[in-house]
Amino acid sequence: MIDKALSSRLLQKARRRAGRLLTLFSLGSLLTAVGCTQLAQKERELTFRIEPGTASWYAGLPEGVAEYRLPVAHKDKTEHVHAWWWPSERRNAPAVLYLHGARWNLTGQLFRIQQLHDFGFSVLAIDYRGFGKSDGGLPSEQTVYEDAQVAWDKFTTLVPNADKRFIYGHSLGGAIAIDLAARIAKGEDERKGGAAGLIVESSFTSLADIARSLTYPWLPLQLLMSQKFASVDKIAKVNLPVLIVHGTDDRYVPSRFSEELYAAAPDKKRLVLVEGGSHNNSMRLGATAYRKAFKELFGS
Structure with missing residues (x-):
């Protein structure tokens, strides 16, 4: 017991x-x-790093710009992506889908959009959900990819000729542009005829690589980070002509990242390193090199 x-x-x-x-x-x-x-x-x-409100240097929307609200499904409701469409005065001009980087909404991007327009492009530019006048809360890698796809769908209706369509991304927008171009290359949008080229400025190989460059190179950050933006893996799948531009004095994203993207890209490609260019002014400082690359690589 x-x-x-x-x-x-x-x-x-x-x-x-x-x-x-x-x-x-x-x-x-x-x-x-x-x-x-x-x-x-x-x-x-x-x-x-979203900055709310209007950029202090924004002087208003240029004449001729049309605004759109592009619907995108989100869970059980519809949200909207705010877009600007600035057509060129020249008929049959090439056109750019503009995908901006972190922090500033469209009001802070107008100077670069203006430069592309001055080059002779029509421009469709969007704010991702969470930015500017677009709906939504804090963005994620997945939601900005969805927004780029919605913009692409609209872009193909505005520019029916695939030979006139280009995708442009600056900084973080470069990673979004590469993802979109890779999906187009896989045939997900064959019915729309694809694009004529991809332009990537001041961008990077992956978000983990950027984080390592600011901390410790040996940290396995790719295993810890939920936002990947793994451009270096995706750009190899882009079967479009690719123009990669970077300023040599970029203090935020070292130009070596663009050199690595260039090395990973398929054969039809150009790398333009703008001597003395910063993270934001390479298009202005390197305007002549930009125009030359457009002609040599894209024939425009």
Whole structure:
């Protein structure tokens, strides 16, 4: 009887201990999940760094720009992507789908859009959801890819001739442009006829590579980060002519990243390193080299 009573007490004690361990494990799992959620939230905030409102240097929308609200499905509702369409005065001009980088909405991008328009392009430019007048909350890698696809769908109706269509991305927008071009290259948009070329300025190989360049090169950040933007893997699948431009004095994204993207891209490609160019002024400083590359690579 003593052995049975002892065994019973030991069994009850073991059950209570197992119950406490299970409770602690469940609580730990919950805290870990909450921590990961908060970490992912912070990661997205740091990735997109959205500045709300109108850029201080914005002087108003140029004459001839039309505004659109492009619908995009989100869960059980419809959100909208705000877009500008600035057609060239020249009929049959080439056109650019403009995908901007982090921080500034369209009002902070007008100077670069103006430069592309001055080059002779019609320009369709969008704000991702969470930026400017677009709907939505904090963006993610997935939502900006969806927004680029919605913009591409509109772009193909505005510019029916695939030989006139180009995709342009600056900085983080370069990663979004590469992703879109890679999906077009896989035949996901064969019915629309594809694009004539891809232009990537001041961009990077992956978000983890950028993070490592700012911290410690040996950290396995690609395993920890939820936002990948793995452009160097995708650009090899882009079967379009590719123009890659970078300023040699870029303090935010070193030009070596563009050199690595260029090395990974297929054969029909050009790399333009603008001597003295910063993260934002390479199109202005390198205007002559830009025009030359357009002619040599795209025939326009």
